[in-house]
Amino acid sequence: MKTMSLDKTAAHPGAFTSALHAKCPKCREGNMFANPMYGLKGQQMHKNCPVCDYQFEIEPGYFYVAMFVSYAMNVAEMVTFAVGTYILTGSENPWLYIGILLGVSLILSPFNFRYSRVILLYWLTPGLFYDPERVARMKKM
Template identity: 40%
Template sequence: MPSTKPGYFLSLLSMKCPRCRRGPMFNNSNPWNLKKVFAMPERCPECGQKYELEVGFWYGTGYVSYALSVAFCVASFVAWYVLIGMSTEDNRVFWWMGINIL
């Protein structure tokens, strides 16, 4: 077994283990087989890395992402209100919403 890891980008595209970059991340390498597209082994066959992290990790990332999105929306609303102003008589609110979506 070679001692160097394969390239990160190539391993990412070929769906290999994020730790050793050699073991397959999914049981089926064919992405068009939709019935088995998300079937994963519990651990990497090469290095033993557990693929499913604890549940709290996913809840934490969801809450952080939501908090950052809300903070960005509030900050952009305040900046828009101070710099341009808000009015219901024209389309400024819709312009803010459109720019906020981007």
């Protein structure tokens, strides 16, 4: 009779899922932001990961690059909504486009702020990789 052995290794969270939930890129467990995306308390980001103590702002001014990522996201959203508006309405009235694009830009600005930083940390920072043993090492200290 065979006995079942339990695999004690836990599945590691994927990069896309962790980025979607705005988790720390180093340990993928701690939250990067203290508040919800559309909360009344604003977009407050932790200085360090609450789980592994990784410092998110690698150097002073590091998140200025996130402005360029946010700009690219905003341009992609504007083009998408402008084309979608034209396909759905067929209108060439500039005030329709100004109203829709301004509204979309305002509604998506918290999303762009948060995920421009997440994209910067997860995929645009050289040398920053997931370390599954980081939490265990931090607990031993």
